[in-house]
Structures are given as C-alpha cells and as structure tokens.
Amino acid sequence: MEPASVAIVGASDDPARIGGRPLRYMMEAGFKGAIYPVNPNRATVQGLKTFPSIRDVPEAVDCAIVAVPVKFVVGTLEDCAAMGVKSAIIFSAGFAETGADGEALQARLSEIAKQSGMRILGPNCIGVLSFKSRFFATFSSTGDGGYTEAGPLAIVSQSGAYGTHLYAVARSWDLGVSHVITTGNECDIDVAECIAWAAEAREVKVIAAYAEGIKDGPALLRSLDLARANKKPVIFIKVGRSEEGAAAAASHTASLAGADEIYDAVFRQYGVHRAETTEEMLDIAYACTAGIYPRDNRIGLMTISGGVGALMADYAGKHGLDVAPMPEAAQEKLKAALPFASPRNPVDTTAQMFNDLSLVGTNFSAMLDEGKYSIAVAFFTIVAASPYIADPLVKELESIRARFPDRLIFLSLMGPPEIVARYRDAGYLTFADPCRAIAAAAALAGFARSFAGRSSATPLDTSLCSDLPAQALSEWESRDVLAAAGFPLAPARIANSAEEAAEIATSYNCPLAMKINGAGITHKTEIGGVELNVATADHARQVYGLLHGRMKKQTPAARIDGVIMSPMIAGGVETILGVQVDPVFGPAVMFGLGGIFVEVFQDVVFRLAPFGKDEAMDMILGIEGVKILQGARGRPPCDLDALAGALAALSRFAASHGETLASADINPFTVLPKGQGAVALDCLVVPKGARSKES
C-alpha cells in the first residue's frame, strides 16, 4: 500500500489511456516513491524515461502495475517474479470471467503468486487508491477531478466500478477515504485479506466492503473477527439476495456463492452491518467516523417542529431504538423554562428556539445529563444555516460537545456547505434528513453490542472431533452421535424382539411411541413405521410385529434394526433444528418453528457452527414466531434456556464432524414449559459418505 518504487508495465504517453492514467494521477497527486514506466516502443512517456522491460529496471521494484493485453500478462508476471517484485496489480481483463481458457490463464497467475511469494491483485481489477501515500494505481476516471486528502474509510470491493463509485459518492459528501482496493477476479489477494489488512491499518477507522461471492469462507470469518477485535465496524454489501440479483451477480463474475441466508447468518454473527444501498452504507460509514459507539439504544430527539418530532419517533421505533421519555423531574424543569414546549421526548423547542438559543443548551443538558440518552438527534433544518443563528448556536453546541464527549449526537440541518462544516468542526455528525441519521444511529448501536460481545470464533473442544461413518445412519445411531455432543434427546430404548418390546413397555409404564429403526429410513410416519399411544405389554408385543410386517411390504430392501420405544411427551412447542453444510462457510445450524412456519413462511435462522448459548439465544430471538415460544395466547413460556443449550450442543456436534457430515435434521424438537427442558422426538444424521453413495 505504500510502495517505495512502482513500475508501470504498459505505461502510455496518453494520460487518458488505461496505461497512462495511473502515471498521471500519481504525478499530479505528488506520489513520493520512484516511478519506472515500462514501454518497449518509446523512450519517454509523460516526460519520464521508459524501460523496455521490467527486467531492465535498475532498482528493486515494490509494486508493478500491469496494463498490457491479456496475452502478455503471464510473461510480464513471470518477469516480475524473476526480478523480485513484491507485488503486482493486474488491470488486464480476459481471465476467469471469460470462460475455460481464461480460467486456465488465471490459474497460472495464482501459481506464479504461490511459487514466487509475489502478491497479486486482480486480474480484471481497477486497481488501488492509497490516499496517504498518494499511491493511485488505478485507471478509474474518478481521479480526473483530482484526489482528496486521506480520511478514515477503507473501501474494499470485488467490483472495480462499484468500488470507485463508492469513492466518488464519499468524495461528493466530503467523507474522507483512506484506501480503495478493488480485487477483481482474486487470483491471489481476496476481499477477506483486504478486510484483515484494513482491520490492522492504523489510519482506517471503518471498512466498507462489497462482494458478489466469497470463495474462502474461513478467511472471511477470521478477517471479520479481527475487525471486531480491533473495534473496526464493517459495513458489507453482498449482492445476490434476490433471484434476479443472484443471476446478475453470477453472470458478472461466476463466483461460487454460498447460500444467501448463510451470509445473513455470518454478518449477524460477526457484527457486520449488511447494507442494501450505497447511501445506507456510506451514511453508516460517515457516522462511524465519529468513533462513538453508544452504550445502549436509548435515543433522545430534539426538534423545532413537533411534526418532525413525531416522524423521527416513528422512524426510531421502526429501527429498534428506544424513544424513552425524559424523567418527570427533567420534564418539569424544561416545561418551566419554556411553557409551550413539549418536554417528553421528542423535546420540542418550538420556533421559540429562534429567539432564545440558550434553549438548545438547556435541552441538550437535560437530555444527556438527566435523560442519559446515549444517542441524540436534533432537527434544526435550514434555521441553523442562518449566519445570525449559526454563530451563537455553534458556541452553545461546542460546550455541550465538551461536556458529553461519549454521546453520539447528530444534527439534522441544511444549508451552504461552509456553514454545515462549522457544525461538523464543532464535533457533530450532520445529516440533511433526520431519518438517515436515525437509521445510522441504529447501526452504530448494533456495532456497540458487537464490540462488547465476545469473539465469534468459539473454540472447539477438539477431543470431540471425529469422523462419522461413511454409510447411512439409523435413528438409533443418529441418537448416539448427537448424545455424545450433549444434545438432549427424549428417553428411549430399543427393542429387538416382540418380547423385549413387551418388557420395555412394562418397565416404562406409560404411553409410548414405537418407531421402526433402520439405516436411511426416512418419512417413517408416511410409510406406517410409527405407532403412538402404546400403553401395555400386550399392545407393545403386537405393535412390534405389526411394524415389521408393514416394513416388509413397504420397504422390503430396508434393513430393520429393531423398534425404538419412547414415552409420549405432551405439551410444549414443536420446533425444527437442523444442520446444513454450506460450500463456502461449512456447517451451519438452522432453527425454526415447526410446520407452516418453516414450510410456508420460511421463518428460519442460521448460524455458523460452533457457537455458544448467547449466540443461540440471539438466534432464537431472531425468528418472527419467537412470541409463540415466549408464551403467546396464554400458554406458559417455553424453556428457552434448554433450547439455547440444545442449539449450542448441535453446533458443537456439527463443527466436530464438519468434514464428514452432510446434514442433520431434528424434527420435531419439543420445547417444554420453562424449567422442564427440551428434547428431540426424532432425528436423522446423514454422513457425507452416505449421501455420495446415494447419488
């Protein structure tokens, strides 16, 4: 990022051409390092002496920019590697994005990187902008207007056009950028590595990332964990949420994308804010530049318009912020200071603020001191832009800022940029639209919770790790492997003869469910493999025979391995737990309510395994239907603690068999009333070996 010497292979004399732009941008911006243009056809380009080949450059080169036609790229890179160049940035396109031939060519680049240790960015990328060192190794035309000073935002993007668009928007907002790194086809350096780098870079305070798909899931997780540990917020746009978007992303880069809901889980789990639009992303990034992460989600609203106060309150409520009322005593005080005011929250100064600006100080003091809001938004609109008001108002605000340095405070105001800048210089975040300030505040409250939490990389007890067998498991065997991970199962015994069934029934002495057991038998109920409410020894004996008889008819090929007998469990709420193995991120645990909630409403959540009970509880609270578990309609609240424990145990199970597990399905998993636990009534674990044999 701060090379002492740069070679530009394919350097052009025309400052508007791809090979000419980086040279022009760096010279214009005052890049301090040495620049070596490489061009076999000219003696000089843009006034600098050229070299016929990278091999002719007399000194060590830190970074080579490669802007040559695709057919020359591999040769150039081999030359660079031979010359000990430390890194290369490849603008050239025509690699994996074009088909099989391009893929092969790109694989060769990856090999060169691996063998030589030279790091490669691209190909098919738009380059790198590094603002502090004025290293503008890019052909993006964003430089045509001149580059701004360095700021706290690092932009990391697979898409070059989008990465530089983000910079252009940030520049138009006066939001300072430290780096723009575009990774293109990622033959070597990927988005995850860039995030990790930015997480460690001192000048970076906040990271905005864009990706169409991630190839190395674990690398992304490590980089997100590092960013969190260093309290660097990450805002991520991952496209492909909708079918159309996924199709567009696929046609753009053909990147191997994991399931979109798994990305949701990753972002949630690692405290990343997933944004949907550029404005949302940069609003939050801008708010993060204050470096203030609120300790809770209580928001105080101040307004000169009661109408906007109500609008802000609605919007804050929608974004999960708590528009808690001011303490009664403070309300009375404000009411005494301004009888027409509405002091509850929003605190409405009315137009009286025009006449008495000290009201702003009084109100802010009361709100931050007595109201103890960790977030405040004040709506001043164009009023604050009047020079008569700006002078005294900025002074009022400066003293407030000094007294409450740890509060996240936004001003909603409009006016000439130079006046708005005065409020920013006084230490305030400014937005024209108060609702955008509120949405950003909610995101920062989310980062604060994430920073306060523990790392998501839950250590796994490796003694638990073992391989599953390579063939299909029966329910009874599935129970065994789940129980070993501490997963709660309904009590059960297995009968291998009618007589044994009768004995078990006698010993349980309560109504039982009897289920046929055998490797790979699914949909037991549909094929008549289950009988309920078996209460006596005689009945059990009879059912044992009945089930075997049915199976002989229905699935003569299946190997029957006894009958599972389990006491009937009444009450509780049925849920579904499962494990899916994502191609990018590995095993993920799924949770949802049973029946229509999963099948019709897709009301399910995922988390990557392994995770602890805290994360499991967050997961449970993440489904729409959680109210049903919490005791809606006069039902007793369920044992959420037991459910969270089960989810965490399932995640340990999933993680410790990651390589050999294909999926697990626990359905139903009954959560009993609080204090009574939660148990699996049925389960099936499918090893990877079994699945590949089937297909």
Added chain:
Amino acid sequence: MEPASVAIVGASDDPARIGGRPLRYMMEAGFKGAIYPVNPNRATVQGLKTFPSIRDVPEAVDCAIVAVPVKFVVGTLEDCAAMGVKSAIIFSAGFAETGADGEALQARLSEIAKQSGMRILGPNCIGVLSFKSRFFATFSSTGDGGYTEAGPLAIVSQSGAYGTHLYAVARSWDLGVSHVITTGNECDIDVAECIAWAAEAREVKVIAAYAEGIKDGPALLRSLDLARANKKPVIFIKVGRSEEGAAAAASHTASLAGADEIYDAVFRQYGVHRAETTEEMLDIAYACTAGIYPRDNRIGLMTISGGVGALMADYAGKHGLDVAPMPEAAQEKLKAALPFASPRNPVDTTAQMFNDLSLVGTNFSAMLDEGKYSIAVAFFTIVAASPYIADPLVKELESIRARFPDRLIFLSLMGPPEIVARYRDAGYLTFADPCRAIAAAAALAGFARSFAGRSSATPLDTSLCSDLPAQALSEWESRDVLAAAGFPLAPARIANSAEEAAEIATSYNCPLAMKINGAGITHKTEIGGVELNVATADHARQVYGLLHGRMKKQTPAARIDGVIMSPMIAGGVETILGVQVDPVFGPAVMFGLGGIFVEVFQDVVFRLAPFGKDEAMDMILGIEGVKILQGARGRPPCDLDALAGALAALSRFAASHGETLASADINPFTVLPKGQGAVALDCLVVPKGARSKES
C-alpha cells in the same frame, strides 16, 4: 391563493419579525396585488402607508394575514368578517393547542367562519406560499434566501415547520413547488380541503401531504378520490405509526387520530403512497413530475458496473418490480454488438461504454423496443459527468427519449449540477443513487395501477340501509341481519325444545354442532355452551337439556333463546372477519387468518366499507398468510372468490348500518376448497345501542 388585495394585520416595520416577513417576501418577490399594512402605531411600515384598522382599508380585501397577539385575534377576525374580507390566514398561536381556554377561543373562530362565509386558515399556522402569484403569506424564514420559480408540486401540511422544511428540501433539489399550504389548528380549512383544491388546480401535478391526524374522514376520502380521478398522485406522511410517534403527535396537536391501521387501509384503498421519510416523499414527488405512469412493473436495468447491476436487481426485486430477462433474440443481438456484455437484464455495457457511446442507444433501443420494459434505470455514475462524454451521450439519449416518450426512464449519475441539468433537460429523471430511483419507480407503478382502477367511493344501495335495534343481538339475530346483506352463513336451524332438537337432528341426518343462543352471550365455548358431533335424535335431545342446564349454572341472568343446530363442516381454512367502526373514517372491515396469525402476528388487513370484490381480493392478497389460502403444503387452494364475495357483502352490511353498528365479529369463517364456497360458523353483531348500555 391568488388574492388581488392583501391586508396584513399586525404588519411590522422590522422585516425580520413575524408581522414584517410576509410584507418583505411579497415585495421582494414582486407580488402584483395591492398590499394594505394594518398597524395603529405607525404611519408607514417598510415604506408602505399603514391603516389603523382593517375597517379603515378603503378597498375590498381578498385576504387578511393576521399576525397579532392571541387576545386581539377574535376582534380582528370579527372586523374582517364585517368588512367582507374573503379569507384570513392566522399566524397567531395560543388556541386549541394550549388547553380548554384556547379551544373555546378557537371555537369562536370556527363560528365566525361559518357565520360570515369568510374562510380561515390556521390559527397557529405558518401561512401560505403561492409561487405563481408570488403570494408569500408566511413568516417562515425559508424566504430569506429568496423564493424560487413555480413548479408542479403542491405541499399541504398541518405542521408549519415541516411544510416549510419540505419546501426547503425541494428547493435544494431544484424541485419546483407550486404551493405550500400549512393548516395549523384547522379551525376552518383542513388538509383534506387543501388536497381537494390542489387536485383541481391546473398548475399542480403532484401532491405531498403531511398530517398528524384527520378530523373529517369522509372529507379526506372525497379529496383523495378527486385527486385519483384527476390522475394527481398523492404522497402522504401520516405520523403516529409507532407508540412513541403517536404520543409525540398527540402532545403536539392533540388531534383526534383514528387507528393507524385504518390510515393504512385508507391510503391503500385510495391509491395514496404512504411515505415514512422526507426523502422518500420528495423522491417520489420528483419522479411524478415526469408525468409518466408505467403501464406495468417490468423494469429494465442498464449498468456500466456488473456489481451495481446485481445490487439494483436485488433492490428492484425487493420493491416488487419485475426484473424480467430480455428476449433471447435481443440478447443475442446485444452479445453480437459487445461480446463481453451481459445482455440478460441487467444489461451490462461494461467500461466499453466509454469508448463507444452508441452502445447506450443500441441497448436502450433493444430494452425498450424488444424488451418492452415500461421502466428503465441506467447507472452511469460520474462517468456521464465528463464533458467529453456528456455531449455525445446527451445526444444519444435525446433520440431515445423522442422514440419512447411513454417510458419512465431514470439515469443514475453524479456530477456538477450544470451537467446533471443537461440530462434532465433531455427529458430524463436523474438520481445520484440508483436505489432511490428504483424505489420511486415502484411507487409510480403503484399510482399507475390506482389511476387505472375505479373510484373507491363504491355506491351503496340505500335500500339496504336501516337501523339496527338498540339492544344486544343473539347469534341467531346476528345471522338474520348478516344474511339480509347477502353474507354467506353455514346452514342452521334453531330448536326451542328438546323435541324440536331431536326432529332437526333427524332431518339433517349428519353430525351437527349445537350452540346455545341468547342475546349478548359471548365466548360460548369457554362457558360450555357448545357441543359438537351430535349425530342422532336422542343425542340431540340430551344435549339440548345439557346446554340449558349448564347455562343456568354459568350465566343464570342470560336469557336463553333456543339452541342453534348446524351441520359440522370439515376441511377448509379458518379465517376471521370483522367490522370495526373508526371514530374518524367510520366502518372498516377486518380480515385475517384464524388463531395465532391474528393473535400473535397481527397479520390482519382493513378496508373502509363499502367496497367491491376487486378491493376484497386486494385485501386478501395483502396478508402474509395468504399462501395458506392459496394451497401451501399440498393442500387444495381455497375458494378465494367466495371469500372476496363475503368480504364485499360484509362491507355492504357495515356501510348500510354505519350509524347504529358498533362492531361485528365472524369467527371462524371457513373458506372451503375452490368451488365449494365459504361460510361463517359463528357470528356476533353488536349494535351501538347495546354497547352504550353496557358501559
């Protein structure tokens, strides 16, 4: 709005004071009418001769601006009325918003208006801005920067500060405004009347409205219907959606607010877009200024960045737009023109657009001609701002605009205002952020559907209208009144003796439900008033006695009026239908799925009565759980047509008893498989007279 003569009562010589500003603004802006300042203490103000009282003004006054302390307001208004002033605008505060005394004072103003025919705006309003006539009767400081030229947007707001803030934002966006009308306490003229006025005003193309609460529901409905008939889109911010917002709105104006979900129903039913933020409101208003309402929701996306293409596709999908792929033949043609392009939709021109701007024309032609998209969004970002590109690109685009005048086309671009203006002048809508263009496009597609539909004011057959009795009804009586409106009920007979019950059982000859009948008996099941699966005469005879016995014990005071006997109905999906009477808007029909869907998820929709089957179908499709009615989980699809018919019938019932109905509750209402109808299994109609007796 265009007075020939204006008096300013309380006119001030100080152009910064409330009584001084309107005078200054109108003089600066070149208002053509006569201005008569009224001030008993000075001979001139701001260079104009004053009059001691409105009574001393020598000529007829069209409009009086009243900016005097609250204690002088009534006297001033009486004077105005006596002098035949046509309208008055009252800035003064201290009326209904301050408590009982202020309310009495405001009532006096309403009286003056009624008796004299003089129309009054306010009190406690910030006035009126009328841009064409340069009539700036306001003390808002928005005028300090000078007022802009007239444009197509009318702003109507109860909140003065918010109304003028909206104008300030519109001005900063170069979005032309025709009028800003702030209605304040609405002693006479209200928001509804202003919308109706704007709906008829020739210079108004789009209406943005803000309200905290509506007093006269029917007036609002008439004005919205008028706006729709005149194809004027209405975008509405109604605050008070959340508890906190409602509290803030109430403390601000103490306006009588109907239930928020009824506002949702009204806006949906009348084709109004309900916005949540200022930007959302003005984005849509700006898009409406093109006057193009797309005939369907198919959107074509063009991009110079594949990444942004995917992002736009995701966002369009989220907003219910159809990112339909281009026809195969057209895709092949585009692929031939640019092999690296992705021609599906989004159509990705790649950076190649820089080199060959004719690609833009080629792509747009293919998208609009062969793809037949009614909406298109092209992402050009800062590239389009380069003067080398702007010249030829604008030319390309002008020819496209001329060829496809009926398509709604947005350009997403950034750059100096004067360059952006060239694209606007070429007939395109421009947005910096493509996602905001997409959200606005979706809103315009909604307006198009609404404009194409019929009026919401469904005529009611007045022969149906009648008063309900003033006492509680039994289920049997409720059935009668519902059946009279054509509402479908399960077949039933009533038994008044055990012997009759036996006879009825014999004649039905199928399993029956038997339910106790009596005025005001609710929760029959809970008190043991229902028995199911009664199949024989003997059983029926026995149950008849059993139910009576239980009732004697449980509710000895209740008058039992026989037992309702009804064949058991198996299958179908249980729903809940109901009628609520909103204090502002009158009777509204509620619909939701039974059980947890209503009680836990509040998955219900409302529509004002009466309405037809089309609206009922829109209502049914508006609940989340509609998939269950459409046949999720392998169940047969339900008879939605019968359900829609029942909802429409219930709405006729509700409307025809509007004045005497308190509520109706049909629960469960079973919707059978397609072709088999839908019937109420239980119902209770509560007349208003019965409810007031209870309380």
